[in-house]
Structures are given as C-alpha cells and as structure tokens.
Amino acid sequence: MEKIYTGKTKDVFKLDNGNYLLKFKDDCTGKDGVFDPGENSVGLTIEGVGDVNLRMSVYYFEKLNAAGIRTHYVSADLKNTTMEVLPAKVFGKGLEVICRHKAVGSFYRRYSDYVKEGADLPDYVEMTFKNDEKGDPLVTKDGLIVLGVMSAQQYDDIKEMTQKITRIVADDLKTRGLVLYDIKFEFGYDKDGKVMLIDEIASGNMRVYKDGKYIEPMALSELFFS
Numbered sequence: 001m002e003k004i005y006t007g008k009t010k011d012v013f014k015l016d017n018g019n020y021l022l023k024f025k026d027d028c029t030g031k032d033g034v035f036d037p038g039e040n041s042v043g044l045t046i047e048g049v050g051d052v053n054l055r056m057s058v059y060y061f062e063k064l065n066a067a068g069i070r071t072h073y074v075s076a077d078l079k080n081t082t083m084e085v086l087p088a089k090v091f092g093k094g095l096e097v098i099c100r101h102k103a104v105g106s107f108y109r110r111y112s113d114y115v116k117e118g119a120d121l122p123d124y125v126e127m128t129f130k131n132d133e134k135g136d137p138l139v140t141k142d143g144l145i146v147l148g149v150m151s152a153q154q155y156d157d158i159k160e161m162t163q164k165i166t167r168i169v170a171d172d173l174k175t176r177g178l179v180l181y182d183i184k185f186e187f188g189y190d191k192d193g194k195v196m197l198i199d200e201i202a203s204g205n206m207r208v209y210k211d212g213k214y215i216e217p218m219a220l221s222e223l224f225f226s
Helices: 049-066 105-111 141-146 152-174 217-224
Strands: 002-006 010-014 020-024 027-031 042-045 073-077 082-085 095-102 120-129 179-189 195-198 206-210 213-215
Touching (some): 020 049, 049 073, 049 152, 105 120, 152 179, 152 195
Antiparallel strands (some): 002 010, 010 020, 020 082, 027 042, 073 082, 095 120, 095 179, 179 195, 179 206
C-alpha cells in the first residue's frame, strides 16, 4: 500500500484496486491535553478512540448504504481499525455541512437577537469552509456556485442527503434515550460528479444530550456501545 496522506486522526493509503484505506488512530484533536473535536491540532492520545470512532462510523455507514444513500464506505477491518472507501474529491479546499435541530452553539451566538437558545430548528442546513484562520466562514448556495465550488444540483443533493442522514442518526439515537442537537458531515463527489458522504460519523461530529445534559464525545461513545 502507498501512504498518500498523514492526517491528525486518520492516515490514508491507496489500494491496488483503486480504492483507499483509512487507518483510524488514537490521536485526538484538542488543546492542553483536553479533547476538543473543534480544535485543528492533535492535543492528546486516548487509547481505543480510533476503534470506537471506526465502529460508530461503520454502524451508521452500513445503515445509510442500506437506505440507499450514497457514501464512500466499502468495508472495514475492525481488528486493524481500517476502513476501505471509494475514491472521492472534496469540495473546494474542504467544506463542512452542519444540520441543526436546536439553536445552540455558533448558530445561537450569531442569531441570538432572533431566536431563543435551545429552540427547535427544522433540519436547518448550513455550510462552512474549513479555514481556521478565517473562522470557518459560512457560505451560501449562491456563493458556492459563484466561486465554482459546486453546482446548484450538487448543493441541492447535499442538502437533501444531509437532512435524510440526520433524521436516520437522530431516530437511532432517540431509541437509546439520546437527543441529537446538531451534527457535522463532509461530502465529496465521484468522477461523474455524483455526491457521496465521506469521512466518518462519530461522536466527535455530533452534539448530543441526555436528560437535558450535554454528553461529551468520549462519554457518548461509551454510552453508544454499552
């Protein structure tokens, strides 16, 4: 295998069949030894975190594939904490797609003049460019089209897929007594321009509450697999 990318939490290898292999690591983003999925540098190593992130991702990717939603997931080797995925190009230099069910976090900070904290949101989708120096700026549909990042059809496909995926994840978490407030995804596209969900679906990408209290990502992973 040819190693083509060393990431903060995953390494990427090219396979002979044209697909790629993601190797999940126990390195976590954070600061001063404290885990923080929003940070952009490795801050600590937690034994087993790569395993639980892979297992949660596999669980949801298989559920999504069964529902007919396009993802990059092919298969996984839990023993070696690896996942085989289809090749995909990212949008621009990296784009995050957030679906919100509650007005919390950065959404509430931006729009507190117009909404109460914790208010219900109707599968609200927003997109931000991945750029720490510029504060991950929000970008509109028109902006993405004008900048040549994606087509109008790709935007519409991503929005529809995001809402469907979020409902599937939220309904599943609800059966465990957990409430999804918001979740972050990444999408890519294949050689024909068709959109697919990429990266991972793990506890560090979602804001989840139980009995009105926020559940930290590592605690959420433990609850999920208990």
